[in-house]
Amino acid sequence: MKHIRNFCIIAHIDHGKSTLADRLLQTTNTISEREMMDQVLDDMDLEREKGITIKSHAIQINYQRPNNEKYVLNLIDTPGHVDFSYEVSRALAACEGALLVVDAAQGIQAQTISNLYLAIDNDLEIIPVINKIDMDGAMIEEVKDQIVELIGCKPEEILLASGRTGLGVDAILEAIVERIPPPKGDPQAPLQALIFDSVFNSYRGIIVYFRILNGTIKKGDRIRFLSTGQEYFADEVGILKLKMTEVNEVAAGDVGYVITGIKNAKDVKVGDTITLAANPTTEMIKGFEEVKPMVFAGIFPVETDEFEELRDCMDKLQLNDASLTYELETSQALGFGFRCGFLGMLHMEIIQERLEREFNQTVITTVPNVSFIAYTSKGEKVLVNNPTEMPDPSRIDRIEEPFIKAQIITKPEYIGNIMTLCLGKRGILINQSYLTQTRVELIFEMPLTEIVFDFYDKLKSQTRGYASFDYHPIGYREADIVKMDILLNQEKVDALSALIHRSRANDFGRKLCEKLKELLPRQQFLIAIQAAIGAKIVARENISAMRKDVTAKCYGGDISRKRKLLEKQKEGKKRMRQIGSVEVPQEAFLAVLKLDD
Incomplete structure (x- = not known):
């Protein structure tokens, strides 16, 4: 065990983690030249297209020191x-050390700090690395000072590297061996293995990735999952090279996988403990926090009879992405579907893309929102996840909405823009401090509702991409929240309802009506689009009917003939309106997400 090291790479987005991982694999000849490509560990098409890592990826490297x-x-x-x-927090639970990578041109950003705190909470050994030192805009000395200030290390402990050229990679490998402690554990003790990830394979069933803390797992062992109590035979155990590599046993301190032929996604929980049925351990491994979804939206199949198929796909997707939570939901307009919890808007977009690409599911996504707590006049507490669950306004005593503490790190010249943006979103400035001459940190308390839609995109455009944003929940506070309904010809479309702050409701309703007017196809009859708060209509747009020119055949003669024909047409339109229904296209649901302020 003293020759094993478990480590992960943490950094802000775009600071070169995956490129550095590529170089580590190349330098140690873990991957042949033929298999080598950029972002070699990112095996999803989406990750390559967007240039981001979505999943944590584990791989074993064999390293021979100069001696x-x-x-x-x-x-x-x-x-x-x-x-x-959440992916990062799971990866950290399986490691003893972390490479903290900082871009030499951009310096420390918000996610660098929050990932660092996650690592420190898990008692990991931190090795600071300044990456991209070969770039023209590299500010090596400044970034060194920032790191020293942040983690209190000595300047000579900071490694300099370039993931692109491979400069300094040997020094990083040496530092991993020397500074990161070997895993502790007893190979002879009862088996204790932490599940940190799982994937679904349509031929082999569910493949479980684990990190062994104590004991040994062999091929053919009968294993038990502690939280469900289910027992299975280990048909195959192995280690994770670029492809899965079968071995006869995996011992304490190592990371590996096991295939047991489980088909049901509900039987495997990330964060569960695996033990042997013959010599079980009684202790669950601690250190896994429950996932806290931030954004909720409904996902519905386009064809209602595809619901069961969508349910299977959601189960398989949840295996691969433990931060997705969902429960059943029904909607008058859209039928059966799921109420899903996501960690943010990008997460929601990725899940939607993955459903379409990996499972060929076309889905309708409703307006994203957050959870509110409503207190009734009788003192009952109701959790409101979507607008249809909102109690009757006459019974509500007060409503509380979730607040977050937002940390924004930016350059001093953008402070004004950020203040305007955050105060416009009902934010409260708590603190402003200069980290360095060119870095300022702003702390705001803001309602989560205001951030859900497009806050992050706006922040990026206001600061030309030089702001980094991180947040965590700080509880619920009382707010003046109202439910806004959209009516089409006096009929509510519950999928377009929204819970919104009263001060912004009129404006939001007006914009939404205008947007729907553009997107709904014209019918043979007049369509009235209304936004209502309770019984009060706050905005209205009309889509006029398509009409035939019934007076075309009248030439000359008395006006009463024309009037008679027009009256007759009007009667027909009225009857049509009573029986006609309005189809809402998928674009209309998506338009709500893209309302520009």
Whole structure:
């Protein structure tokens, strides 16, 4: 075990984690030249297209030091975007050390700090690395000072590297061996293995990735999952090279996988403990926090009879992405579907894309919102996840909405823009401090509702991409929240309802009506689009009917003939309106997400 090292790479988005991982694999000849490509660990098409890591990826590296000692290094490459921080927290639970990578041109950013705190909470050994030192805009000395200030290390402990050219990679490998402690554990003790990830394979069933803390797992062992109590035979155990590599046993301190032929996604929980049925451990491994979804939206199949198929796909997707939570929901307009919890808007977009690409599911996504707590006049507490669950306004005593503490790190010249943006979103400035001459940190308390839609995109455009944003929930506070309904010809469309702050309701309703007017196809009859708060209509737009020119055949003669024909047409339109229904296209649901302020 003293020749095993488990480590992960953490950094802000775009600071070069995956490129550095590529170089580590190349330098140690873990991957042949033929298999080598950029972002080699990112195996999803989406990750390559967007240039981001979505999933944590584990791979085993065999490293031989200059003195010919051989080591096994288990590397987990993690995502950098705030929406995937749950992936990072899971990767950290399987490691003893972390490479903290900082871009030499951009310096420390928000996600660098929050990932660092996650690592420190898990008692990991931190090795600071300044990456991209070969770039023209590299500010090596400044970034060194920032790191020293942040983690209190000595300047000579900071490694300099370039993931692109491979400069400094040997020094990083040496530092991993020397500074990161070997895993502790007893190979002879009862088996204790932590599940940190799982994937679904349509031929083999569910493949479980684990990190062994104590004991040994062999091929053919009968294993038990502690939280469900289910027992299975280990048909295959192995280690994670670029492809899965079968071995006869995996011992304490190592990272590996097991295939048991489980078909049901509900039987495997990330964070569960695996033990042997013959010699079980009684203790669950601690250190896994429950996922806290931030954004809720409904996902519905386009064809109602595809519901069961969508349910299977959601189960399989949840295996691969433990931060997705969902429950059943029904809607008058859209039929059966799911109420899903996401960690953020990017996460929601990725899940939708993955459903379409990996499972060929076309889905309708409703307006995203957050959870509110409504207190009734009788003192009952109601959790409101979507607008249809809102109690009758006459019974509500007060409503509380979730607040977050937002940390924004930017350059001093953008402070004004950020203040305007955050105060416009009902934010409260708590603190403003200069980290360095060119870095300022702003702390706001803001309602989560205001951030759900497009806050992050706006922040990026207001600061030309020089602001980094991170947040965590700080509880609920009382707010003046109202339910806004959209009516089409006096009929509510519940999928377009929204819960919104009263001060912004009129404006939002007007914009939404205008947008729907553009998107709804014209019918043979007049369509009235109304936004209502309770019984009060706050905005209205009309889509006029398509009409035939019934007076075309009248030439000359008395006006009463024309009037008679027009009256007759009007009667027909009225009857049509009573029986006609309005189809809402998918674009209309998506338009709500793209309302520009």
